[in-house]
Amino acid sequence: VKVILNDKIIDRSEAAIDIEDRGYQFGDGVYEVIRVYDGVLFTGDEHLERFYSSADKIKITVPFQKEELLELMNQLIQVNDVHDGSIYMQLTRGASPRNHVFPSADTKPVLTAYTKEVARPVESLENGVAAMVADDIRWLRCDIKSLNLLPNLLAKQAATEQGCYEAILHRNGLVTEGSASNAYIVVDGKIKTHPATNLILNGITRQVVARLCKENNIPFSEEAFTLEELRNADEIFVTSTTSEVMPVVKLDEREIGNGKPGQVTRKLQTLFVEEFESAKQA
Template sequence: MSVYQTILSQTDFTERDDLTYPFEERGLQFGDGIYEVIRIYQGSFYLLTEHVNRLFRSAAAIKLQLPFSKQTITNQLQELLAKNAMTTDGIVYLQATRGSAPRTHAFPAADTPANVYAYVKDMPRKREEIINGVSAITQRDIRWENCYIKSLNLLPNVLAKQEAQENGCFEAILERDGRVTEGSSSNLYLVKDHHIYTHPATNQILNGCVRMRVKQFAADLEYPLTEEAFSPEAIANADELFLTSSTSEVMPIVMVNGKPIADGQPGSITRQLQTAYEADAQISNVTS
């Protein structure tokens, strides 16, 4: 597939390798920007409105003026898919920064335009992991206090994910003050006695678009879901554990720190939520 990149603030489309910015770019030098990763199934967006809404919430939180309306960016992203003749599974990565200006910590002049771009990338579903489940490790959450903003400041997440990978695991489960917050790139859920628990949507986690949908799935399936943080110690006695994200969907966690969760197999509630996700996204059921 020929992948195009777009400078959305200029409504211009170009080949991805032709894009350049001045070296004094605030996203590069300060992480002064925000982003979204939007899932595509068979050439169609999933949860596009939810991602666009969160982009604007993140922008408002860091006082970043986006150079488009929600409707304009939605139309441009749809055009990006059309220009790529996208018919497969993939993602769009969308990023906005405070622009290019001489390096100083304070904001640049008010008339400095934001730098905004997006690109399409093929990304097949993680079928094997969705079916069989994944392993994780626990780590201390060393991120900043505003994790609800989907900002470019991801170094703690990167280090946590790398530690997980070096230990042969898919994800790092983050713990702060004796409570599990989320994963390095996902939201976390524990199931005990047919009851689902997950950290509340405070400043300490990113309120994932899939997370918001899973709350509705649980309600439809008549499983109580309580937004209440659980301890790392509770994981050992969990009936089920799973994570969610735009690229991982509803993913069973079957082992943590080398020890199995329950019988070491994906649980029935996780399976039902996977089925609900696939029906909502109108994609094939890989677990049946």
């Protein structure tokens, strides 16, 4: 299989990263995961936009034009013959003798990307998943899609050990998002999700869902909600690039609603499938 290393597509076995790469040593870099449906990037422009924005927020200059980068990603998808899968891309500040201070301006950022086949989680989408509540112990710039994911990993691992799909995080009783997803409640037909502040990653799936709600007159409010509202919600769902619109039917061992995916969640799932189906044709 082929991967991207900087401006080249090479064999994965030939890709080498310096042991003093700042991504490796400090998590000093940013990344994106983009879905591929039927060989076509879904919301590629939006993901690239966020990639540049994340890089900019930590003062890394992406050494490519957006069009070049998109072209490179599409080439990789083609040579690897990806059908339903994803592309992971990351950019680090580059390799330089270890020092917290940024390296000299001539240090080149390092771009890597690879693809893989990923099936849609159809069974979970159909039946819903379990989630647990956990403390959000992350830093205050969760809007940056940075490589520093330790708090997210700890939360996801705790969830997995509890037999849960996701950990839904809160700060002082206010729900922020999932460990690797955005989180939503439905109460009386109305959707609530945390506003896109520094405390969450503004998911691309979240942005698609917000637009679909607007286009279909589904009440959608960017308003933080409490753990109590979460526990008493009619429906809960989480969204991400690979989870799509994922129903949460059990929270900390208690059923949500009647323990089955709710109507609003179902409606959004249908709209979401229509959305990526029509994006494939475009």
